[in-house]
Structure formats: structure tokens, C-alpha cells
Amino acid sequence: MNNLLNTLIAPPPPSELDELISRDPSDLSALDIDKIIALQHQHRAKLASGTRVRKTKDEGPSEGVDLTKLGLLSAAPMPTQSGPTSTSGGGMRR
16 A cells, blocks of 8 residues: 555644634734735735745645556556558548
8 A cells, every 4th residue: 555645744834824814803903904904915916916926845745646656547558559650741531
């Protein structure tokens, strides 16, 4: 059995916004609410300007999932060439 699914990945450290939002709303001060609003405005401004917001390396794996390593897909053999191949321009003939 592959241990890839059994390994634990540590979650990323919480950002300032995550920490503010996780608090009890009745404990937030006006300054905290202003910080939340400012961070949301900054994020929207970046999106509106077309700047891509990229994940940092700490936010999770950047590689795709390999289904063959997970055992969910068998490795397909390379197709062999048999017989002459057509060198015409391709497309359907009528």
C-alpha cells in the first residue's frame, strides 16, 4: 500500500486576516474591523488591477496529483507503430 495518502501535511501558518476573522465578533475592536476592511480592499484592488495573487510555497503543494503514484491509474504502455502511416494533409476525406 502506498503511504502517500497516509502522510500528514502541516497546515500553513494563519495570516493576519485569518487570525482576525477567527476571533469572536463581539471581541473585535473598531481598529480590528478597520484592518479587516483594509485587507479586503487591498485584495480587491489587486484583483481589479489584473495582478495575479500567487500562493506562497508554504500554502500547499504546487505539483499536480499523479494518479499512477496513488495506484488509481495503471501506467499505459507506449503505442507501437504498425504499418505505413499516412503523410497526407490530414482531415476527413469525402
